[in-house]
Amino acid sequence: MSSAMIDLILQATLDTLYMVAVSGLISTLVGLPLGVMLYVTRPRQILAKPVLNQALSIVTNIGRSIPFIILMVAIIPFTRMLVGTSIGINAASVPLTIAAIPFVARLVEGALNEISPGLIEAAQAMGATPWQIICKVLIPEARGGIMTGLTITAVTLVSYSAMAGAVGGGGLGDLGIRYGYNRFNPTIMIITVVILVIMVQAFQSLGDYLVRKSDRK
């Protein structure tokens, strides 16, 4: 294999990691608070706001129900507005982030569901404010579950980022389609798939390690 080819593969790997990292980070920053909001605004919860809760839930469900490939092309005008172009890894990161936010939010909400309501009650009895309950009880107690959710998100983002390759998004998916599929180069195709498999394995192992570290049950 030529050194140009190796450079290409290396660059594509870095591109994929970049897209996963950027969209993973931003979707966590937005999805985590959104997930907490979905939980604490429920009826009879510490910040019960049933109408807001319904609204957030509907928006989240809409985000979750649009197929990624359609979302990607549907928001091209928005992507252009944000990063100035609709191709490349920065452009691909926009739909990836938008798709991942509701995903993260539901997983965070699910992790919070696992907390015993007694813990919230105990904190309230100690005179904790809702903000203190969120920071000192909910998030620390759900840490393991949140880590699991973020691992799932990272793995999902790896495969979604490969899909972004179909519309010129860059990264390993892009490489696989252009060189492996369009130019009939099975070696490239196999290499990209192998790298993706390794990447997913690595994310999963790292995630499992972090979950083990944060879980004390």
Place this chain on the structure above:
Amino acid sequence: MIELSNVSKTYFSNTRGSGSNAVHALKNANLTVPKGTIHGVIGLSGAGKSTLIRCVNLLERPTSGSVTVDGQEMTRLSNAALNRARHRIGMIFQHFNLLTTRTVFDNVALPLELMGQKRHTVRDRVIPLLEMVGLADKANQYPAQLSGGQKQRVAIARALASKPQVLLCDEATSALDPQTTSSILELLRDINQQLGITILLITHEMEVVKSICHRVSLISDGELVEDSEVGDFFTAPRTQLGREFLNDFLQLTPPKELIERLLDAPSENTHPVVRLTFSGDAVSTPLISRLARECGVDVSILQAKVESIQERTLGLMIAELLGTPTQTQQAMTYLESHQLQVEVLGHVQRND
């Protein structure tokens, strides 16, 4: 220290509109717990015990009525003031409710952190508390590594961290085995005696009331139906439910085959079967043999038990009184005149 007046709590189910599906969990409850006492509220599941205790620190907001703790009317406080007032009220729970991701030390430190205390002040407070509950060596362990009794000790230390005036115990020993229960109750009694903390506890176990409470209230279907000194409650409960609790506790019910033979009304050839409850001096008086001598009545003892309830002794007996109707009537009058409680359970046919 704790005063509930006319506290009611009604839950409305989700369907809006008609009040037909309202659940009255608490109906006009009045309760006064003086400073430094241990007050128990006993009742069956679903009687409203949990709602009652949660109304004290407003984990449940009463639908009507007022709650006063340490001179502060809780029901009128703003959210911020309520949180400050809650720092003065500790609470422990049936399932301990410790944070799994915090060590024992950090669990006890939590209320102090919430109050915004400095790291070294927290340390100075937590260590002695852990020593008091006997868990100083477990400071760096996680709750999952502890037994149930140890978890409840941590919860007690945590509840005391903010130096409360009042401790609320929500079925605190119901998830523990009998031995652990008595060690936890002992700890609670020490806390009450040494720190002068007022304790309100809810339970379904008479054992808990018997071993540490000064006064007890009986709750049934959302209403406080009885309120008495523990000694009185155990010797002479005033309500049917109180008697049922006592009988379950003492396990003094007539034998099954006797119950089947019991008749409601006396007739020519029957003997009365009575339950005698005696306390105080009556326990040490040889009443049964005197009964035989003075009234000419023979007593056949079917079941008997002597219990000590705190400083008092309580005797219970189920017996058949053998004699003519006049004699047995005379015997019952004699017993009542000696401060015995006589309850006629029924009448049985003479065997002879």
